[in-house]
Amino acid sequence: GGDNQEDGNTDTGGENQGDGNTDTGDENQGDGNTGTGGDNQEDGNTDTGDGTQGDGNTSTGDENQGDGSTGTGDENQGDGSTGTGDENQGDGNTDTGDDNDTETKPDYEISEKSGVMLQGFNWSSAKRGAGYNKEKPSPYWYKWYDVVANRGADIGDKFAYLWCPPPSATDTASSEGYAPTELNNLNNCYGTESELKSMIQAIKPTKAIADIVVNHRAGSTSWGDFTNPTWGVVKGSNYAVICSDDEGFTGEPSLMGASSKRGAADTGDGYGAYRDLDHTNTTVQQGIVDWMNNVLKQAGFVGWRYDYVKGFAGEYVGQYNAGSNAEFSVGEYWPTAGYSSDAWGTEIKNWISATASNGGQKSKAFDFALKGAMNTVFGNKGSNIGNSDYSLLARSSNLVISQPADAVTFVDNHDTGSTQKHWYLDPVDVGTAYAFILTHPGYPCVAWQHYFTYAESGSIVDPEQYIGGSTVPGTSNTYRKHIDYLIDLRNDVGIEYDDKVSTSGTSSSCYVGEIIGNNGSLLVMIGNVTTPTREEYKGKQPIYSGTNFAIYRGNATELPEDDNSGDSGNGGSVTLTATKDVGSGYAVYFTGAFDEAENWTKAVRGTWSDGNVWKATVTITEGQSFDWKALKGSWSNETIVPITGDGWEWQPGSNNTYPSKTSTTF
Template sequence: MKKISLNLKQITTYLLGWLGAVLLITNCTTKNEVQPNSADKPLLNQKTAVSNNAAGSGRDVMLQGFHWNTWQHGTWNIIKNSANDIRNAGFTMVWFPPVSKSTGGTGYLPNEWYNINSDHGSGSQLRDAVSALKSRNVKSIADIVINHRVGTTNWADFSSPAFANNARAVTRDDEWGQGTGNYDTGDPYNAGRDLDHTYSSVRTETTNWLNWLKNDVGFDGWRYDYVKGYSGYYNGLYNDATSPYFSVGELWPDITGNYFASGNGVNYHRQRLMDWINSTGNKSTAFDFTTKWQLMLAVDRSEYWRLRDTQGKPIGAIGWWPKMSVTFIDNHDTGPSPGGGQDHWVFPSNHVEKGYAYILTHPGTPTVYWPHYFDWGSNLRNKIKSLISIRKSQGITATSSVSIQAADGSKYAAIINGNTAMKIGGGSWSPGGGWNLAASGSGWAVWTR
């Protein structure tokens, strides 16, 4: 995604708009910012006093409840009819696609926020799916698209809800050319109108809608889409106003320079994730794109040394702040979807088992992609189910300890939580006596004691 370039006038306008937002909003915390660094030490701000950082219980396992084409088959009914399987697999949360009426398809160009009759199904079917999960103690996480929006019939004739001034709700550097709001606080998104979150009406309507999704429809938390498009400060405000059980932001950092970088050479990437978390006031988790990047290279190139940083910790965001990191192998954007999909950054298909053996035994909150569990056959499904069961029975959490035992050209091995050992790769390794083999597959094994 291309970067936005601001001149002095734009920067001044943005700063004045931001200051106005602070003065208009009550009961909010001070924005905390950090700058990227190059050393193998994160610049974190974990001391901010927050009553709820929306990181869940620490014992959660999330299922992405859709792929790029599930809307063609009735997503809400699919989730409802799979509720027993979801619970029995050990998932505690399901991430729903965007629920509002949109210009079509998966839902990432929403127009009428309160109109939940979408291509995924009717509003009543959505409520039934959420209720089916709730009755089984599985929480529902809504995909929240508030970086941008499209008009009801035109570029920016917003309705359900309208803003106090629809033109004022659009950033002035939006490609529409008629927005009268402040300059964008993040990267542009050309497929929809970039919303100006410095505008009080945008904040009010966003907060009202989120509370409606939570209190009326029954959602428990948020997955914020394309958070690089606006300041994370506002995600913190919205979480303050809605108290979600769980919140995660999709901050997909650009890979700059060498794609095959490792060690300290990837720290800028995971620092971007830390910076965004800090910008929310430490009130939201973030998807761990750094772990995905390095894990893909490790398994595909037999370069397992990538998975250990120079401090002996896991290389991704989980090595710096596991509580606030959400791991995954693929999603609707990066991975394959039945019937064709985005395929932007596909995890090597012959190594998917190894990928899940890693994230389901490691700290962070792991996420499983719907097709991997429901569409790729019973063998992979049973492996994932077994790994989730081990994670739960061994008490592995988002903050469990990791002691890396080996990371070289043929294998990666670690002991997690002191009671679970794992290995991926073709190289030989064993945890020694007193351990029992709990699960294994193509190029991986897990032991317990």
């Protein structure tokens, strides 16, 4: 759940002890060991200014009257236009006027491709520690599904999908749900199966997405005994569905270690806290699809958010999507190494490509490359000092720029922010970040604690993280109204997740992005906002602005000829393929005259799929011809690694030349 840190370490929620119990203490320290301290740092609270009062109420002028409703000025006049009261006073600020008592629905049809997702929980939603007693629970336990259901009308009004927490019963020391024990049991620390189904009904027309944890499972009475379903595991005898290189075989020598019935080697990164599932095993494959179809879809879920997908080969996500006919799929691929724009973008794109291999149904991925760019530009982890190089937002390594149809964009989630605070954005710039992702293609995801107040969230501890009623810097809007306005604007202009973006005119001091929707166009400036120079927007005032952002509206129908936009497919990139049986502990890498390889000095690690096929998606300039080669190297190398020293086996013969050749065998 609290997976990757910004330093590349993995939060496993705690390691298994010799008695089969799980301690959910500190995250991995980088040496492969798991500490047993406390997950949440300090008091787990996030300082968000004075917007949230100690009693859980938020003072925001006339907004939020206590019934959970939010006024939005004179928006949506019925003619399809989005008004904001007395906007644009000349100082760049936006006044949203007096709140409306009634809301007029727009007369335009909202595109299904313009949707926005809400994360329907955070790290505090299911409490851990004192109070876990099913007979006499603390008032904070088992309440979350009811909290969400009570906000059902608010959610249904603005969001297409709700990303729900892991639905299955979990290890008692990991109440957040990321250590599932009984997959088929939908009673957990968020509530009962009945309450879950009621919540899914309450949020309609919003649809429910389940958080899928299938990289690993927790044992019931020991390290590796599975329950409901067992998948054939017999305690002390048969562990064929668990990866052969799992820690359990050495950590529990009298049970797992005594068994010769083990699965194949892990197809991804190991996860030390719980038992890594062997996704090459047909029992695991069929078991996951059966669970999705017969349990989760029957409860009302229509799609999946996959947890820790770097723990197993991407092709299996595609297989599970196809087997369950998923309406929506997104994977959490948070690269292990420290943030590197090109390396992260390449690694995530390679995973996306892998999901579509072997007949799989392609998955989207969270745009961690963009998250890294925003954190670098704006500052993160309590520092409001970023590098202010706004051109990072326009890099093709960001999915939203080069492959927007595959991108799920976000500002923070339960891992990066909330009370874990592993890699959270500078709080002052949260509003600016939403101004970016909600006006751009990709599929934006809003954090619960950025949208709702403490009181609206059931007053369930940690009040400081809830900023929905606080004011966005440079505006008179609360975060709730800010996000609502941007969603309405997105729908009004008809911005869709696979639209192109032109970043022509971007500099280190100001990001400039133009997006053309079905009903007009937007010009978005982030950073040191200047006067627009494009003819369509000259002389116009921004329709909405605040600290470090301004949004202009126009009627452009074509992007500038000199634009450097991405596209909805693989614009600016190409997938190279090599077939080779490299043996255990090795991988195929790719090098050449493409961007990531830096003129043959570095190699990009490929992603494996059945048949010993290795693929890597690399960045190129449109129309570029280049030479490349494949080579064998140690799997333990980084995703992009300098080609130095011995230990490399090069593809023999002459170079391959793109575009005439994109695959090879050696």
